[in-house]
Amino acid sequence: MRFKAKVLEPAEIERALRRMAHEIIEKNKGAGDLALVGIHTRGIPLAERLAALIERFEGVRPPVGVLDITLYRDDLSEIGVQPKVRETRIPWDVTGRPVVLVDDVLFTGRTARAALDALVDLGRPKRVYLAVLVDRGHRELPIRADFVGKNLPTSKSEVVKVKLRETDGEEGVELWER
Amino acid sequence: MGALAHLLDFAGWDRARVESLLETARMMEEVLERPMKKVPALKGFTVATVFFEPSTRTKISFELAARRMSADVVGFSGAGSSLAKGESFKDTLLTLQAMALDAYVIRAPVAGMAHQAARWLKGAVVNAGDGRRAHPTQALLDAYTLLEELESLEGKKIAIVGDVAHSRVARSNAELLPLLGAEVWAAGPVGLLPERLPGARLTTDLDEALSGADAVMVLRLQRERMDEGALPSLREYVAEYQVTRQRLDRAKPGAPLLHPGPMNRDVELEGALADGPRSRVERQVRAGEAVRMAVLYHLLVGRAA
Amino acid sequence: MKLLIKNARLVDGSGELGNADVLVEDGRIASLAGGDAERVLDAGGRWLAPALTDPHVHLRTPGQETKEDLATGLAAAARGGYGTVVAMPNTQPVVQEPEQVRALLDEARSIPGARLMVAAALTENQEGKKLTPAALLARAGAALLTDDGRTNEDAGVLARGLVYAAAAGLAVAVHAEDAGLRGGGVMNDGPLAAELGLAGNPPEAEAARIARDLEVLRYAARKAAALGHAPRLYVQHVSTARGAALVAAARAEGLPVVGEVTPHHLTLTEEAWRGFDARFKVAPPLRTAGDVEALIGALERGELSAIGTDHAPHTAAEKERDLENAPFGIPALELAFPLLYTELVERRGLPLPLLIERMTTGPRTALGLAPARLAEGAPADLMLFDPAEKRTVDPERFVSKARYSPWTGRELVGWPRLTLVAGREAWRDAGLA
Numbered sequence: 072m073r074f075k076a077k078v079l080e081p082a083e084i085e086r087a088l089r090r091m092a093h094e095i096i097e098k099n100k101g102a103g104d105l106a107l108v109g110i111h112t113r114g115i116p117l118a119e120r121l122a123a124l125i126e127r128f129e130g131v132r133p134p135v136g137v138l139d140i141t142l143y144r145d146d147l148s149e150i151g152v153q154p155k156v157r158e159t160r161i162p163w164d165v166t167g168r169p170v171v172l173v174d175d176v177l178f179t180g181r182t183a184r185a186a187l188d189a190l191v192d193l194g195r196p197k198r199v200y201l202a203v204l205v206d207r208g209h210r211e212l213p214i215r216a217d218f219v220g221k222n223l224p225t226s227k228s229e230v231v232k233v234k235l236r237e238t239d240g241e242e243g244v245e246l247w248e249r
Numbered sequence: 250m251g252a253l254a255h256l257l258d259f260a261g262w263d264r265a266r267v268e269s270l271l272e273t274a275r276m277m278e279e280v281l282e283r284p285m286k287k288v289p290a291l292k293g294f295t296v297a298t299v300f301f302e303p304s305t306r307t308k309i310s311f312e313l314a315a316r317r318m319s320a321d322v323v324g325f326s327g328a329g330s331s332l333a334k335g336e337s338f339k340d341t342l343l344t345l346q347a348m349a350l351d352a353y354v355i356r357a358p359v360a361g362m363a364h365q366a367a368r369w370l371k372g373a374v375v376n377a378g379d380g381r382r383a384h385p386t387q388a389l390l391d392a393y394t395l396l397e398e399l400e401s402l403e404g405k406k407i408a409i410v411g412d413v414a415h416s417r418v419a420r421s422n423a424e425l426l427p428l429l430g431a432e433v434w435a436a437g438p439v440g441l442l443p444e445r446l447p448g449a450r451l452t453t454d455l456d457e458a459l460s461g462a463d464a465v466m467v468l469r470l471q472r473e474r475m476d477e478g479a480l481p482s483l484r485e486y487v488a489e490y491q492v493t494r495q496r497l498d499r500a501k502p503g504a505p506l507l508h509p510g511p512m513n514r515d516v517e518l519e520g521a522l523a524d525g526p527r528s529r530v531e532r533q534v535r536a537g538e539a540v541r542m543a544v545l546y547h548l549l550v551g552r553a554a
Numbered sequence: 555m556k557l558l559i560k561n562a563r564l565v566d567g568s569g570e571l572g573n574a575d576v577l578v579e580d581g582r583i584a585s586l587a588g589g590d591a592e593r594v595l596d597a598g599g600r601w602l603a604p605a606l607t608d609p610h611v612h613l614r615t616p617g618q619e620t621k622e623d624l625a626t627g628l629a630a631a632a633r634g635g636y637g638t639v640v641a642m643p644n645t646q647p648v649v650q651e652p653e654q655v656r657a658l659l660d661e662a663r664s665i666p667g668a669r670l671m672v673a674a675a676l677t678e679n680q681e682g683k684k685l686t687p688a689a690l691l692a693r694a695g696a697a698l699l700t701d702d703g704r705t706n707e708d709a710g711v712l713a714r715g716l717v718y719a720a721a722a723g724l725a726v727a728v729h730a731e732d733a734g735l736r737g738g739g740v741m742n743d744g745p746l747a748a749e750l751g752l753a754g755n756p757p758e759a760e761a762a763r764i765a766r767d768l769e770v771l772r773y774a775a776r777k778a779a780a781l782g783h784a785p786r787l788y789v790q791h792v793s794t795a796r797g798a799a800l801v802a803a804a805r806a807e808g809l810p811v812v813g814e815v816t817p818h819h820l821t822l823t824e825e826a827w828r829g830f831d832a833r834f835k836v837a838p839p840l841r842t843a844g845d846v847e848a849l850i851g852a853l854e855r856g857e858l859s860a861i862g863t864d865h866a867p868h869t870a871a872e873k874e875r876d877l878e879n880a881p882f883g884i885p886a887l888e889l890a891f892p893l894l895y896t897e898l899v900e901r902r903g904l905p906l907p908l909l910i911e912r913m914t915t916g917p918r919t920a921l922g923l924a925p926a927r928l929a930e931g932a933p934a935d936l937m938l939f940d941p942a943e944k945r946t947v948d949p950e951r952f953v954s955k956a957r958y959s960p961w962t963g964r965e966l967v968g969w970p971r972l973t974l975v976a977g978r979e980a981w982r983d984a985g986l987a
Contacts (some may be wrong), residue, residue: 139276142280143289147291148293148550153550153551155269155272156276156277192288332876332879359876359878360830361831365876380751420749445745446749
């Protein structure tokens with residue numbers, strides 16, 4: 072693989088998240104019953120950051136849950152590897168709440184679909200939104216994000232690498248070529 | 250650490266593999282805490298329970314584990330007597346195999362039958378108990394339960410008490426717990442101890458085994474043992490080896506009490522203890538489900554097309 | 555028709571006899587110095603030995619012909635270099651009437667393969683209670699009396715049986731295991747059985763019974779001596795160091811006992827049970843490495859003087875049953891010689907004549923037959939084998955109905971290529987020129 076370009080600098084990530092937080096508040100008409108669910112792995116720190124931003128703007132911090140979608144993947148019978156099952160912890164009631172699923176990259180839409188299935192198994196949310204830092208196109212399912220940090224048209228041979236200080240020790244979104 | 254093809258016993262296992270499986274079991278336990286206790290991970294897979302020995306609890310535990318993972322379950326029950334008549338164990342398995350099943354949970358009355366099955370079947374084989382030899386998922390759920398209480402088994406003394414010679418639970422625990430660093434003791438009357446139990450220290454001195462134990466596992470005493478002459482009398486067993494509150498005081502304070510079930514209250518264990526605060530029998534049952542879900546996940550997912 | 559086997563290296567129990575051209579005529583060795591013959595076979599320097607004698611085989615006839623019959627059994631024997639086999643009587647029904655003995659011998663006459671000798675039961679239905687008519691059976695052609703398949707629990711009956719058999723000129727063979735100590739044991743009793751959670755059959759069960767049977771022999775010998783008869787005891791398949799030691803001590807004392815050992819007890823140990831494979835299930839069971847060493851030593855010193863395969867065929871399906879329900883027994887006729895040649899002669903340096911002796915004269919003497927020697931005038935029961943060509947044990951190619959083997963996949967040398975019985979070809983390997 073070879074590096075092609077840095078498409079988001081740390082400051083740009085920060086700005087994008089602030090804008091998304093405002094959009095979420097606007098769409099939801101306040102912080103209300105709002106809850107955030109971060110999808111393993113990088114969706115979790117992003118969800119935490121969005122929760123902190125919403126708190127800064129609205130004075131209310133929405134609860135954040137973590138979701139592992141391994142047991143909901145649609146390719147478990149085909150893949151040759153055994154994905155590690157990680158923690159799902161949503162210690163509040165999903166039912167009746169507007170929930171924002173948060174992930175770093177939206178690509179084929181399969182992860183988002185699995186997350187949606189997992190979420191509705193946990194209860195009956197009032198509404199489900201999808202917030203992603205990067206939408207790189209190439210959807211294979213009819214899924215769209217409600218809140219997008221950056222739209223990044225890519226080719227299938229390219230790889231989008233999101234690096235966050237909580238998980239990777241550095242910040243940035245990079246584009247690589249396979 | 251390669252993919253797990255079968256779970257027959259712990260031959261070739263190392264600590265890393267045990268911990269990985271128990272970690273998955275922890276994730277599965279979270280599923281069991283949801284209002285809807287089901288995930289689609291094994292949708293499209295079929296699990297067969299093939300029991301040549303009667304069992305309610307273990308069979309139901311495996312069935313539930315499979316169904317909670319959205320697998321389909323089919324059950325076959327055969328009497329051990331059909332094996333003696335020569336009705337072929339192999340034929341039964343091959344008939345099931347012709348239906349393209351993915352996993353076979355087998356319980357059989359003679360040691361080695363799960364290994365034999367694994368030789369003939371294309372799917373994954375889980376040993377749910379082969380004669381007196383092994384019952385690996387029981388040991389895994391026991392380890393899981395113990396770790397919940399003790400956090401780590403490193404250097405911990407675990408005492409197994411009772412009819413050790415005829416116990417596949419004892420053999421599998423003696424094989425597994427040392428992989429997590431535990432020191433296993435097995436105590437019982439001289440007629441009910443095997444000549445050798447790899448992984449455990451054998452003793453007829455119950456007090457020595459219980460002294461300072463971090464946990465105690467009590468085994469079921471079957472009436473047949475008296476008939477076989479392995480044990481002179483029940484009265485003597487109760488007098489010398491029943492785990493009572495007084496005897497249990499020799500163990501560490503608060504040491505959890507485990508039993509694979511079903512319990513003979515006031516035989517191997519004082520009735521009050523069976524339902525007392527130290528007993529972790531209910532936790533064991535719950536752990537059993539989570540562990541079996543994890544086992545099925547490890548065996549069926551990532552087995553490559 | 556005369557047959558000349560030229561260019562052979564001769565060996566029998568007395569030693570290696572050098573190269574020779576052997577002329578066979580009228581069922582006998584006519585000359586070791588060559589001669590004219592209608593048929594000539596070039597042995598190509600291969601070994602020529604007397605054909606082997608197996609004093610202990612189960613041919614399952616009458617009654618269990620799905621497992622083996624006379625045709626397949628005798629053909630398998632010839633393929634294994636055997637010229638003579640003794641069939642055990644634990645069949646259905648048990649062979650215990652003179653008519654049955656005659657019928658079997660008649661049937662075998664027209665079957666190409668090794669020569670059949672028939673053992674008859676010592677007691678009715680082998681129940682160990684009422685003796686069979688030893689003299690009538692001997693006259694009908696029985697070679698041996700035995701309750702093999704079962705154990706002789708009543709020492710008094712065994713003692714009387716030994717005396718009556720002696721008067722009829724027959725030895726008595728015993729499967730020496732104490733039924734009480736043996737219990738339901740499927741494998742050797744010891745730490746491994748404890749580890750595997752399987753019922754064990756202890757070495758003491760064999761030692762206890764051999765010790766008892768030797769005292770019974772002593773008693774029978776004393777009783778019979780006064781009447782001018784000498785009972786002979788044949789202890790089958792000695793599997794333990796202790797058992798071999800008991801037989802050795804008795805022989806040193808001059809007691810008329812012969813100890814037999816099987817190819818499986820000389821080459822396999824209980825460790826095979828870790829594979830949970832009923833192909834290794836046999837009675838008496840496979841023992842420890844220490845026992846194997848002791849048995850090989852006893853074989854070398856002649857304390858155990860006969861090798862018998864105890865060829866025990868079952869259907870492959872039966873041997874795939876679970877370890878408790880699968881029947882006991884290991885079939886080995888077709889590969890006993892190459893197995894022992896490879897393991898004992900090639901690998902351990904046991905002298906070849908010694909192995910030949912234990913597989914020819916040793917069993918023959920026990921049966922009251924003349925020693926097997928390659929000499930002018932001797933019967934032309936001959937076996938030609940190849941010391942160098944490696945072949946893999948492949949049960950699919952067995953002639954025996956028992957198409958499975960504990961030694962599947964093993965590479966062995968010493969495969970027999972030609973077996974003659976009374977001068978006629980009982981078996982010839984296709985590749986032999």
